[in-house]
Each structure stands twice: as C-alpha cells, then as structure tokens.
Amino acid sequence: MAFGYDLGGGMGSKRMGAALAAAIALAAALPACQRADDGKATAVPAENRAQTTPVIPLPAQIQAREGEFVLDAGTRLQAAGGNAEAARIAGDFAARLQRLRGFAPPVDASGTAQGEAKTTVVFAIDPQAALTSDEAYTLEVGPEGARIQARAPAGLFYGAVTLWQLATADGARGPARIAAQRIEDAPRFAWRGLMLDSARHFQSVDQVKALIDQMALHKLNTFHWHLTDDQGWRIEIKKYPRLTEVGSCRIPAGASGRDPATGEPKPYCGYYTQDQIRDVVRYAAQRYVTVVPEIEMPGHAQAAIAAYPEFGVSDVLKAPPPVSPDWGVHTYLFNTEDATFVFLQDVLAEVTALFPSRYIHIGGDEAAKDQWQASPSTQARKTALGLKDEMAMQSWFVGRIEQYLGTHNRRLVGWDEILEGGLPARATVMSWRGTKGAVEAARAGHDVVLAPAPDLYFDHVQSDNDDEPPGRLAAVTLKSVYEFEVVPAELTPDQAKHVLGAQANLWNEHRRSFEAVERAAFPRAAALAEAVWSPKGARDWNGFLRRLVPQMARYQAQGYNASDSAFAVRFAVERDGQGHPMVAMSNQVGFGEIRYVEGKGTLSAQSAAYASPLPLRPPTVFQAATYVDGKPLSAPRRYAPADLAALTMRTANRLRQCKGGLNLRMEDDAPADGLGGRSPRAGLLADVFDPCWIYEGAAMDRVGAIEVRVGQVPFNFQLWHDTPKVVTRPANGPDGALEVRAGSCEGTPIAVLPLGSARLNPGLTTLRAKLPPLQGSQDLCLVFASGNHDPLWAVERVTLLPR
Structure with missing residues (x-):
C-alpha cells in the first residue's frame, strides 16, 4: 500500500485572489448551534470574510459585530471557574502569542480576578453548553475582550487556535487588532488525520512533535504513525529486543550504503524507545491529537522476520532475509502458526500499553501470498482450517488479531485489502486503492476512513517545478486536495454515516530529510483540514487562497518549512510573431501578483509587476516571486540563460x-x-x-x-x-x-x-x-x-x- 503498484485503476497573475464568495450556511448547516440574538449581529459580507476571519479551516458560522478588540500584553487570560485544563490551554495560547507577536498576556488560573485589566479573554469549559460535540466551540469577540466556550477541553483548544490565528493574521509584532465577531464552529468529521511513514526514513522525536504541533494548529486530530515495514522496525518491544537490534537497521542501496572514506557498508538505523513513544503520545494528547500506531501484518514484515526468522514462512526461507533496502511489494509474510500469534499478541500487548488510542492499525495491505502458496506447512494449515484460499487465510489471520484487540477494548483498522476474504464486524477499513474499498465497506456496515491514492497521497509531488522535492508522479496539487470530497457520491445517507473522515498519507521512500517531509505535508494538509472540518457547502477555493496568505507567513514565523510550490514563479520560453525569444512567468494557482527584476537589483514588492511575456536577451538574469498585499507568498525563483543555447x-x-x-x-x-x-x-x-x-x-x-x-x-x-x-x-x-x-x-x-x-x-x-x-x-x-x-x-x- 505504501508504494502502491496498482497500475489500473483562474485567475490572472496580475490580480489578487477574490475573497470568500459563497455565504456561509448558518443554523441550517449545524442545527444544534445557536444563532446570536444580538441585534447588531450581521452576516459577514462575502468580499470581506477572508479579511475579517482569516482562519483555516474555515469556521462553520461567522457573524460580524461592531468594533474591534485590541489584544496586548495587558489583556488578562482568565480560566473560568479556575478550571485547570482551561488554564493550561490559556497558557499555551499565551506562549504561542509570545513566539509570533512578542508578548504573553498573564494567565489568571483562579477564575476570580477582577479589575485592572482593560480587556479579558475568558477560556470557559461548560459540560452543559449547547454544542454539537466535544470538539465544538463558540468564540465571541468584542471591544472589551473575547470569550471562548466549549463543553470539553478539545473544543476550547480549537477555539483558542482560532483566536490565535485571528491575532496573528497581520504578521506583525506587538498588539493585535481583531475584528469583533461571533463564531460558532464544529468539525464535519471525527477522523481528521495525517499519516507519517517513519519506517522507510526515520524522524527524530522533536521532528515528530513539530509535525503534530502543526496538525493541531489546523484542527487535525489523528496522527497515524507507520512504525514498521520491510525497511525498518522503529518501535522498541522489550520482550523481543532483536526487533530493534536487527530490524531497525538496513544497508541502503546505492552510494548511501557505503562509507565514502572506506567503502565499507554504512547502516541506516533508528527506532523510538518506549519512553520516547510515551513522550510523543503525551505531547500529542496535550494538543488533542490521538496517535494511532500501525504494526504491519501479515505482509510488509521483512524487517521483523530478519530479526526473528522463525516467525516467517520457515519451510520456504533458505536463510534469514536482510532488512530490505528496496522499495515496493515484498513477499515476506508472517507464518500462520500458533507461536507466531503468540509473538504478535505479545507485541500488541506492549503497543496497546503505550498507545491509549481506541484504534490500532494492523496494515494488511500488499500481502503477496507467494510464500504461503509455496509452503507445505501453510497449505496444511489452510486445509485443516477449511479455508478456500490464501485470501480467506488472511481474513482468518486478521480475525484472530481482531479478537485479541477486542479483549483489550481496542478496534482494529486496516487498509482496504482486509476486505478480501471477509472482515470481522467491528473492523474499520481505511480505503487507499481509490474510494472503492470505502464504498464496499460502508455498504457492508463497516466504518471507513478515506485515504485514497493518489488524491490524498502526499508522497506525490505537488508541482513540476525544477526544485520540487522527490516523490511520485503525477502531481497532487494544492487545489486537488482542497477539492477532495470525503463522502463518496455512491453512498446513501445511511451508508455515509459510516464515513469517519479522511486522512492524507505521507510515505517517505524518497524523502530522507525532515524538511522534505514538512514541504510535502503543508500547505496541502491545510487544504485537507478544510475538507474534513468545514461545512461542505461553505468551502471556496479563492477564499481559501486568500486566507492562506497569512497562514504561509505563520509557517515562516514558526520556522516551519511549508512548500510554496503552488505560488512559485515558473519561467517558460516562448516565441513572438517574428520568432524572437520571450520569457513568460506564471504560478500554478494563478493567484497573487508576480513581481520581477532583470539584471542587477533587489527583488521587492516595489519591483515591476509582470503583465506579459518579456524579451529575452541572453546573457541575462531574471528574479521573480509572487506577492499579495505587498508581502512575498513565495521565495524568489531565478532564471539565468547564459546564451541562446x-x-x-x-x-x-x-x-x-x-x-x-x-x-x-x-x-x-x-x-x-x-x-x-x-x-x-x-x-x-x-x-x-x-x-x-x-x-x-x-x-x-x-x-x-x-x-x-x-x-x-x-x-x-x-x-x-x-x-x-x-x-x-x-x-x-x-x-x-x-x-x-x-x-x-x-x-x-x-x-x-x-x-x-x-x-x-x-x-x-x-x-x-x-x-x-x-x-x-x-x-x-x-x-x-x-x-x-x-x-x-x-x-x-x-x-x-x-x-
């Protein structure tokens, strides 16, 4: 599944993007949410909404109020009723303001302070609040301050994130001016996820935390962690130490597998200790992100079998395999003997002790059956069990694991291949081979998560720019992710109730550096966030681009390497009517204003605005970038032909x-x-x-x-x-x-x-x-x-x- 060898199946560059065009559906979109009864409340005009509420994902309901709120160092952050979790969230909000605006308002954790502060932001958790879910919130902003209310900490955190985005939209330091408004917000789907492949290429704990932090700031709540595969076993299992002693290291193919000085093999290694796992899970929980671990079985098991060959198909294996340096579909499977299930259950016992998530992912994809078919012992086992074929044997295998997880009050989730041969009633299907698996599973009464290739496969490149990081083609662009619809059109309303949500998958065969991971994830994950959070009818591409302008600045201010591929200037050589060469400039989304300099000079918002192809007279140098509101939305790109050739x-x-x-x-x-x-x-x-x-x-x-x-x-x-x-x-x-x-x-x-x-x-x-x-x-x-x-x-x- 990771590699997926399934071979079957605007606007002008001179103009700014239009603001959000469609009116937001109000009470009809979220019936349990209440309209504001303030006589001064008005719907936010479509042309102003992106400026008034520059928030991603787009809130479900927005109503404008008169005036503005000035948030500064003298503003009090008050935890209503002295609630400890509300105080912690207020402190997190203050720390984020410190990093981006340079001040941290004081937090009143007592809930009783009065006087002195001119403005106050109240963080309130009320279990009786009339909201649709624990992740819903209301945010009231007026001249005297703001109030965030939720019935549970997760909703309060998301309300604080929204206020933080409002407070940092101008990219400036010092006091923030926020337009008065009322927001009523709740997610469209419960599963809003991102998967990280740490098996192919390893990320440090700090890097994993950085990704989780960005997820939380986009109201994504499920971190699917791919920890085992043919190329590496990345999680410490104390009962089976060789899983990391042997299985966490491989000799890479090619030049990277040799020491350049000696020519000797150079291992690529890495795994997470159980203490590190607990640290990541705790860090995620503080940001209301659930970590769902993936332990692959019965396939993608070569690293585990390299460590413990007795759990492979022993009567077929001539020797223990190495941990694989290759990408793609391997043929090493766990065998079907009782001892192997004892091993897998021991592994899962330690996994469930580390991860409190309701779901445990067991993979189940791309389990090439060659070794099972060639194994006399496996064939005898199949006959004894009365199974029709190897597909049925995998179904039996999955069912046995599902029963074990059930005894730990956990639910099994796997890639859509687990549908083949039948599926336990409580199992959840993650559909990656397009949406067909999701449709089949939902019709059969199973819960589903949409993660289709190529639509939400972030291992695909996002442009054909020359500086695009490695990845699979064709390009999965920012716009294509934004336009993804989570619920397949084939499902009836009752069947659609089984759709838990969606996630993007970030496989890392070809992304060795964390910078490449960051660039692959964002801002495409921002587009996904809007697809899984915002009401379906409220989404608008041009409004999203306009709200993405301050978001790109936030990435930069936080030191996060988000990709600017969608806005990067491309140069193309054209010929005029007389055959003379001309240089044309564009960007992928046709948004913003391209400004350029030719020859010497410094590129800035005051540089010439590109309007039409320009004469080319090599040797020459062009520099260009996309600007919005006088601020760069992309890094400068350079074109410097030395001669006509x-x-x-x-x-x-x-x-x-x-x-x-x-x-x-x-x-x-x-x-x-x-x-x-x-x-x-x-x-x-x-x-x-x-x-x-x-x-x-x-x-x-x-x-x-x-x-x-x-x-x-x-x-x-x-x-x-x-x-x-x-x-x-x-x-x-x-x-x-x-x-x-x-x-x-x-x-x-x-x-x-x-x-x-x-x-x-x-x-x-x-x-x-x-x-x-x-x-x-x-x-x-x-x-x-x-x-x-x-x-x-x-x-x-x-x-x-x-x-």
Missing part, C-alpha cells in the same frame, strides 16, 4: 515520459559533487518500468549537437508480479549508451552517447554528441541502451547546441 535547455520535468508507468522523481544519496561532497543530488525523473523521455517540438533547423546531463540511481524496487514489465535494452557498446532518435522511439538513432564516463561517477555526468542536420520541428526520443536495468539511468536535463 541555454533557451533550449529542458529539465526532466519539462520532458514527457514515453509511457504512463511508475513515474518517480528520485534522489540518490550521492551528492552532485560526488561521494564525500556536500551539495545535494539533483532530482532524477524516470519511469521505473521503462525509462524513456520525449523532448517535444525541438526546433532543429540550427541545431548541430546535443548535451545531456545524466545520473544513476540503484534499482532498488521490488515489483512483485509487475517485474516482467521492466524494459531492458541491449547494451550499445561495452559500457552502454544513451540513444537519441528523431520522430519516434523506433528506427536508427541519430546520436549515440557512450556511458563510460558516467559509470565512473556517482553524481551527474554531462554527455555530448553531434547531431545530423535536421529540418523543422522534431520530437526527440531518449533511451538508455545499457544492457541492464540496474542501475536505473535517468536524464536530468537536455540542451540542444547550435551548429
């Missing part, structure tokens, strides 16, 4: 993949300046099944040569039944070569670029070759005739040189 340069992002196979943007561990170097390796984009690129519409009249920068990555992909789809071309020459063809990928190459020098270089290598005279516009096809699929060769960029 540079205008023909296209990175792999600008080349077309020949087939729609498994297209990945990858990054090997060898830096661009070689082993031992410091610069990061450039992204390499290739179809794992058939590496083949098309340079479309090449103007060949004046072209005399081609320059191609290439790289290599280890072919560390387990493709299971899809392995025969991998295309290997016979070697052209002793070291193989890159072949270039014109018009199609068939026929005789027009250029052959030997790979000898590239084979000696773990970084990037530039290859050159002359081209025969060609006329007009031609598509150029580039393929590697290397004689093997390992390493996986990839094109990083192509430049056409003049005659």
Whole structure:
C-alpha cells in the first residue's frame, strides 16, 4: 500500500485572489448551534470574510459585530471557574502569542480576578453548553475582550487556535487588532488525520512533535504513525529486543550504503524507545491529537522476520532475509502458526500499553501470498482450517488479531485489502486503492476512513517545478486536495454515516530529510483540514487562497518549512510573431501578483509587476516571486540563460515520459559533487518500468549537437508480479549508451552517447554528441541502451547546441 503498484485503476497573475464568495450556511448547516440574538449581529459580507476571519479551516458560522478588540500584553487570560485544563490551554495560547507577536498576556488560573485589566479573554469549559460535540466551540469577540466556550477541553483548544490565528493574521509584532465577531464552529468529521511513514526514513522525536504541533494548529486530530515495514522496525518491544537490534537497521542501496572514506557498508538505523513513544503520545494528547500506531501484518514484515526468522514462512526461507533496502511489494509474510500469534499478541500487548488510542492499525495491505502458496506447512494449515484460499487465510489471520484487540477494548483498522476474504464486524477499513474499498465497506456496515491514492497521497509531488522535492508522479496539487470530497457520491445517507473522515498519507521512500517531509505535508494538509472540518457547502477555493496568505507567513514565523510550490514563479520560453525569444512567468494557482527584476537589483514588492511575456536577451538574469498585499507568498525563483543555447535547455520535468508507468522523481544519496561532497543530488525523473523521455517540438533547423546531463540511481524496487514489465535494452557498446532518435522511439538513432564516463561517477555526468542536420520541428526520443536495468539511468536535463 505504501508504494502502491496498482497500475489500473483562474485567475490572472496580475490580480489578487477574490475573497470568500459563497455565504456561509448558518443554523441550517449545524442545527444544534445557536444563532446570536444580538441585534447588531450581521452576516459577514462575502468580499470581506477572508479579511475579517482569516482562519483555516474555515469556521462553520461567522457573524460580524461592531468594533474591534485590541489584544496586548495587558489583556488578562482568565480560566473560568479556575478550571485547570482551561488554564493550561490559556497558557499555551499565551506562549504561542509570545513566539509570533512578542508578548504573553498573564494567565489568571483562579477564575476570580477582577479589575485592572482593560480587556479579558475568558477560556470557559461548560459540560452543559449547547454544542454539537466535544470538539465544538463558540468564540465571541468584542471591544472589551473575547470569550471562548466549549463543553470539553478539545473544543476550547480549537477555539483558542482560532483566536490565535485571528491575532496573528497581520504578521506583525506587538498588539493585535481583531475584528469583533461571533463564531460558532464544529468539525464535519471525527477522523481528521495525517499519516507519517517513519519506517522507510526515520524522524527524530522533536521532528515528530513539530509535525503534530502543526496538525493541531489546523484542527487535525489523528496522527497515524507507520512504525514498521520491510525497511525498518522503529518501535522498541522489550520482550523481543532483536526487533530493534536487527530490524531497525538496513544497508541502503546505492552510494548511501557505503562509507565514502572506506567503502565499507554504512547502516541506516533508528527506532523510538518506549519512553520516547510515551513522550510523543503525551505531547500529542496535550494538543488533542490521538496517535494511532500501525504494526504491519501479515505482509510488509521483512524487517521483523530478519530479526526473528522463525516467525516467517520457515519451510520456504533458505536463510534469514536482510532488512530490505528496496522499495515496493515484498513477499515476506508472517507464518500462520500458533507461536507466531503468540509473538504478535505479545507485541500488541506492549503497543496497546503505550498507545491509549481506541484504534490500532494492523496494515494488511500488499500481502503477496507467494510464500504461503509455496509452503507445505501453510497449505496444511489452510486445509485443516477449511479455508478456500490464501485470501480467506488472511481474513482468518486478521480475525484472530481482531479478537485479541477486542479483549483489550481496542478496534482494529486496516487498509482496504482486509476486505478480501471477509472482515470481522467491528473492523474499520481505511480505503487507499481509490474510494472503492470505502464504498464496499460502508455498504457492508463497516466504518471507513478515506485515504485514497493518489488524491490524498502526499508522497506525490505537488508541482513540476525544477526544485520540487522527490516523490511520485503525477502531481497532487494544492487545489486537488482542497477539492477532495470525503463522502463518496455512491453512498446513501445511511451508508455515509459510516464515513469517519479522511486522512492524507505521507510515505517517505524518497524523502530522507525532515524538511522534505514538512514541504510535502503543508500547505496541502491545510487544504485537507478544510475538507474534513468545514461545512461542505461553505468551502471556496479563492477564499481559501486568500486566507492562506497569512497562514504561509505563520509557517515562516514558526520556522516551519511549508512548500510554496503552488505560488512559485515558473519561467517558460516562448516565441513572438517574428520568432524572437520571450520569457513568460506564471504560478500554478494563478493567484497573487508576480513581481520581477532583470539584471542587477533587489527583488521587492516595489519591483515591476509582470503583465506579459518579456524579451529575452541572453546573457541575462531574471528574479521573480509572487506577492499579495505587498508581502512575498513565495521565495524568489531565478532564471539565468547564459546564451541562446541555454533557451533550449529542458529539465526532466519539462520532458514527457514515453509511457504512463511508475513515474518517480528520485534522489540518490550521492551528492552532485560526488561521494564525500556536500551539495545535494539533483532530482532524477524516470519511469521505473521503462525509462524513456520525449523532448517535444525541438526546433532543429540550427541545431548541430546535443548535451545531456545524466545520473544513476540503484534499482532498488521490488515489483512483485509487475517485474516482467521492466524494459531492458541491449547494451550499445561495452559500457552502454544513451540513444537519441528523431520522430519516434523506433528506427536508427541519430546520436549515440557512450556511458563510460558516467559509470565512473556517482553524481551527474554531462554527455555530448553531434547531431545530423535536421529540418523543422522534431520530437526527440531518449533511451538508455545499457544492457541492464540496474542501475536505473535517468536524464536530468537536455540542451540542444547550435551548429
């Protein structure tokens, strides 16, 4: 499931985005919420709502009031009735204000203070409050202060988050001015989640906490923690120490698996001690985030079997496997003997002691049955149990685990493969192979969580920008996440009641750094937050973009590396009517104002505003960024063609993949300046099944040569039944070569670029070759005739040189 080898199945750049256009549904949207009866209350005009209430996710109901509230260091934060949890939430609010505005109002934990303070923010927990859930709240803001009320601490926390967003919307320091208003708010769904894969690449405890903190500030409440897989076992189990002694380390494929100084194997290791787990769970609970652990079974078990081979399919295994350095679908399964269930139950006993969550995730996906089918003992077990096939055996396996979890008052949740062969009545299905599994499960009466690929798979890249971090293609954009509808249209209203909510999945095969994790998660998780919290009819894309402007500033102020891919300026070379080169600028969402400088100068909000393509006269340098309200919404991007030949340069992002196979943007561990170097390796984009690129519409009249920068990555992909789809071309020459063809990928190459020098270089290598005279516009096809699929060769960029 993690890798998912299922191959089947605007606005102008000169204008600001419009504010929220649709009126918010009031009492009809949340019947249990009360209208304000203040005669001065008015609906917030659509064109002003994004400025009045710049909050993500969008609250369910907003009503404007007259005046404004000035929140400053003299404001009292009062815990009503001296409630300890209310006081703690008030203290958290004060600390967040300190970090972003530079002051922390005093907290009155007694609940009885009077006088002195001109303004007061009351934090009130009233179990009898007429609200729809423990996560609902009301927020009243007036000239004399504010009052947040909820019936439980979670709702109070979310109300405090909303007030914090209102207080930090201008990005300034010092006192905050907040428009008077009344907000009545509650979530649309109970499960609002984000999954982090710590098995493939490990994150520190502080990094995990940073992600959880951002989740809480977006009112996401379920942290699904993927802790075990073929590539690593990341949780300490005291009864089975080899799970971490052996299972937490692997020798990575490629250059990162070798010490650059000695050439010796260099293990990649990491796991969380039980004390660290408790610390993370406690930290999350203080932010009203539930941590749901995932312990994979019966598949994705190679790391566990490497540690304890006796729990694998022993009569098939010839030797204990290593912890896998490969990505994809592996064939190692737990066996079905009673001793293995004792082991799994022992593991789950320690897991349930660490995680108080109602749900325990057991994976259940991509359990390739080859070893079970080849095992005489497993086949005998299947016959003795009267099971029809291996699918039924997995169902029996899941049922046995579900019964055990039931004795601990826990509920089993698994990926949608657990539907195959039948499912225990209390099991919950997480649908990842599209929404089909969710529909099937809900119709059968099972609770479901939507986490479909590719819609909510944050391992996908979010743009085709050249500086986009590695990930899977095609792009899952900010807008596509925002437009995701949680409830499948096929479900009836009664069936839809089984939809608990949705989550995004952040798999990390290709994201080694936490910065890449942060960029993959946000702001797309902000878009998801609105999909799972706000009323369906109230969401509006342009209003979201407008409210995202201060949110992007909050990320920066908190030191959080949110992606600006949606707003990053892209440069494209066009030709005018006389054939002269022009540079066009745009961003993905068509939002904001692009400002630029050419040549020397400092880019700022006062720089020239881009309106139409500009003449290109290399050598030159363009810098550009997207601005809103005079503030940058993206980091500057640079385009600096040195000569006319540079205008023909296209990175792999600008080349077309020949087939729609498994297209990945990858990054090997060898830096661009070689082993031992410091610069990061450039992204390499290739179809794992058939590496083949098309340079479309090449103007060949004046072209005399081609320059191609290439790289290599280890072919560390387990493709299971899809392995025969991998295309290997016979070697052209002793070291193989890159072949270039014109018009199609068939026929005789027009250029052959030997790979000898590239084979000696773990970084990037530039290859050159002359081209025969060609006329007009031609598509150029580039393929590697290397004689093997390992390493996986990839094109990083192509430049056409003049005659």
